[in-house]
Amino acid sequence: MIELIGVSKRFGQTTAVDDISLRMAPGELSVLVGTSGCGKSTTLRMINRLIEHSDGEIHIDGQQIRGFREETLRRRMGYAIQSTGLFPHWTVARNIGLVPRLLKWPASRIHARVESLMTMLGLPMDEFADKMPRQLSGGQAQRVGVARALAADPDILLMDEPFGALDPITRETLQHELRELQARLQKTIVFVTHDMDEALRLADRLVVMDQGRIRQQGHPLALLREPADGFVASLLGGEDRGLKEAALLTVGERMMPLGAKPLPGERISRHATLREALSMMLWRHAERLVVIDDQGMAIGELSLRRLVGARSHE
Amino acid sequence: MSDALNPGGARPNVVLLSLGLAGLLAWVVFDAVSVAPNRIVSGQGHGAWDVAGWPGLVASLAPMLAMLALAWRPSRRHLRLALGLVVAMLAALPAWLALAAARLIESEMPQARLGIGAGVWVALFLLLLAMVELRTRLALPRLLGGALLLPPLMSLAVWLASGLEPLALRQELLARRDGFIAAIGEHLLLVGAAVAISLLLGVAIALAMRRWVRCRTLGFALLNSLQTIPSLALFGLLLAPLAWLAAHVEWLAALGVSGIGWAPALLALVGYSLLPMVRNTFVALDEVDTGVIDAARGMGMSRGQIFRQVRLPLAAPVILEGIRITTVQAIGLAAVAALIGAGGLGTFIFQGLGQAAMDMVLLGALPILVMALVADALLGALSDRLRQGAAS
Incomplete structure (x- = not known):
């Protein structure tokens, strides 16, 4: 479980995140959504201390994140980003095995884990293990990025616009795969995006941010039906909200x-x-x-x- | 086939055509060799006609004419053939000199010396340029490009062993064999030490610049201004402080530090090497994809792990490029160091200049040229390899 209590972040004079409180329950996929510069990425990066928060408290499973060594904290969480951040000089298998290696798992366990992850993400071991990142398509590279984030089986997964650079079809496929993966793995996922369709498709909990504050949070359907204000309504699609809602119902x-x-x-x-x-x-x-x-x-x-x-x- | 696919390739290659025409002209107009009865007397020039007679002259022009024809329609196949011709012509130059020696020097003149004439020098120079052009056009890997120089060098070695005994360069070399080998050793030692020290210092400075922004502008300003001081002036500037140090610090004097000699030469070389080294190292480390570094941090790698496992390996090809530039530059600069008694191949150049003995100048200059080319080819190939390893 992740809990933010009155968290703020200031860069000099500007306040990027302003006194936000959030609870993300175990197994819940929370999507932070908003226009660029709304503080959603900053919020995500404060959770694994890539950015230190200025005020308030952030708890992981009831413990303050400042109580951990930065590296220890980060190795407990998966992290996937838009540019994939795959190491171009390492093979796919080595990239995926990064965190287990940092955690000093025995080689055989790492190998077995990498193999099972690659199978799970539809990247056959004998075809992809020794490939270099530049030999992968955008979708394959992002799958490797997700596999790497999942490698040490963390309870928490932080994803910063992971599908933002992909073409619409690949993006939709990966969104679908993430949903299925989540149904099986039940991780606590924090997902940042500016794409409202993606947010609605993925979220258990939708958190709409604007100017460093949370405008509204809750189940996507609840937000669609009763947006707190005009901003949330227009961000959710304005007149298109009916269709967006229809896309969430079967x-x-x-x-x-x-x-x-x-x-x-x-x-x-x-x-x-x-x-x-x-x-x-x-x-x-x-x-x-x-x-x-x-x-x-x-x-x-x-x-x-x-x-x-x-x-x-x- | 490539003609049809690449209409641009069918247009005459102007570079090769001009090089070839200039080569033809120089070959016919300038002296091929000069012959002197001994070292003191200046030589008598002989043209290509004297060397081979009319049939020989025409035969010697044939490969160049063939290259011109190939350059007129430069398909990939034609360019490959042209490259083969250029390598063959380079390899034939020592044979041409040997022919000149056999034709023009009578056996009863044991002191006679064969000097290389302007015609052959210009041909050598233009052929090397043509080779560079062809290597670029054909996009040959650097190592293969370097290997193309092997046949000409082997041919030179073979003809030097027999047939080119009167070559003035060879006689200068034989007269100074021990000094020559020692000079090459000194030169390499000086360059090696300067590159090694500037690499260590350069990486340290680049790291400091990355850490503290204020160091950056100050550091580059200092290194830039250092680069603008003429080398001789820098030696002069170092003379007084080093002499003072040697006089006051015993262990420095014991090391052999003094106002002249290897110490100021090494210091100056390190000074000049720092800018390219620091600049390349800094840019290399700085330009590593921020997404990769962000991911590395987010995965929980420590600063040291990120540097050793990610930033440094990804920066290595560009850093190596800096070492290449620095090495080539230092090989040339080290020649000047002879003026302050640091030894090295520059000794021959300045002695030769003093005695107006061009062959002795060449004895110093040619190995420097070869060293620079070899260092360039080897380090360049290594950098390419690393880059491939990093990217493939």
């Missing part, structure tokens, strides 16, 4: 369950988002879709009325 949540009788009509997976369902309706000029399960069996029906319908369903 067809399964809104459909009308039906018996096993087969239905004619366009089919859509129960895992698809309402946004995808709406798009399909627009595209096919259909007011009704047949919802199917993983086996392709029709299990329900989604009408346009239900799609845009009352919120009492959730």
Whole structure:
């Protein structure tokens, strides 16, 4: 668990972070989002003391971070950044094994750990272990960056716009993979981004920052439905908020369950988002879709009325 | 094939054409060699026609004409052939001199000396330039480029052993063999010591500059101004303080420190070497990707670990580039040190100048040239290798 209590950071005369308090529960993926210069990156970097906070207290699992040696603290947390920061003179395997080596794990344990991480992130050992970072595509390099951050199995993962430099398709793939990884690993993740779609897609807890302060925090849906002020509303997409919300809800949540009788009509997976369902309706000029399960069996029906319908369903 | 792919490559190579035409002209117009009955008398010049007669002269022009033809349509294949021709011509130059010795020097003149004439010197110079141009065009790796000099050097060694006995340079060398070897040793020692000391100092200064911003401007200003002092003046400036030190500090005097000799030479060389060394080291360390350093810190590497495992290895190729520049510069500068009694190959240059004996000047100058080229090629290749290792 990470806890920030009344934390501020001043650089000379300017205040980058102004008296913020935050609690990030274990297993929670918190996304700090805001325009550039809002203090989100500074906040992240204060947690592993790459930047020292000026005021307030930061606790990790109940202990003040100033009580640790900087290096010890950082080795307990994974760290992934936009430029990947892979060491260009080291192979992929050596890059991933960095923190375990710093922690003086035995070589065999490091090797086994690197292998399992590479498999987990879809980088086959015999193909990628001896590659140099410059031989990787942007997406592969970022996967290696994530693997390196996870190497010593830290409870906490700090990610500073890790997918910011990737093309939209690769970015979406990696976002998806991160969600799946998180479902399995249940790390406490602090994720910084300025991309609101990315923030909404990933966050368990969304923290909107502006000028060094927290404007609003909570579940993405809660923020979408009840933004605290005009700034949060416009950052969340203004008039597009309806679509952004629809992208967070699945067809399964809104459909009308039906018996096993087969239905004619366009089919859509129960895992698809309402946004995808709406798009399909627009595209096919259909007011009704047949919802199917993983086996392709029709299990329900989604009408346009239900799609845009009352919120009492959730 | 590459002609079709690269229309620019089909345009005549102007550099090679001008070098070749100039070479042809010099070969025909200037003296190929000069022959003197002994060391005192100045020699009598002979053109290429005297050496080989008309058929020989025309034959000697053939490879150059072939190179010109290749340069007219410089495809990759043509350029490779041209490079082969240039290497062959360089290797043939000693044979040409041997031919001149056999033709022009009668056996009853044991004291006779063969001087190398302007025609051959200019041809040598232009061929080397053509080689540089071809190496660049063909993008040859530095080590391979350096290896191309081997055939000409081997040819020279073979002909020196037999056939070039009257060559004045060879006779100067034989007359001073022990002094020559000692001078090369002194020269290398001086350069080696200066480069080693300036490397240690340079890295230390660069580190200090990175640590304290105020050191930066002051340091570079000082080193820059040091660089502008003419070398002879610097030796003069060092004379008094070193003489004073030697007179007052016993162990320094015991080491052999005095106002003249190796001590001021070494100090001056270190002084001149510091700027390139510090600048390259500083830039190299400073230009390591900030993302990489940020990641290294974020992963929990200590300052020392970051420096040794990340910053230094990534900076190494550029630092080595600094060592290369410094070494080549020091090899040349060390020649001047002979003026204050530091020994080295400069001794021959200044003695030769004093006696108006050009062959003796060459005896000092040519090894300096070769040393500089070899150091440049070796250190350059090493830097390329490191860079590849860092990037591949």
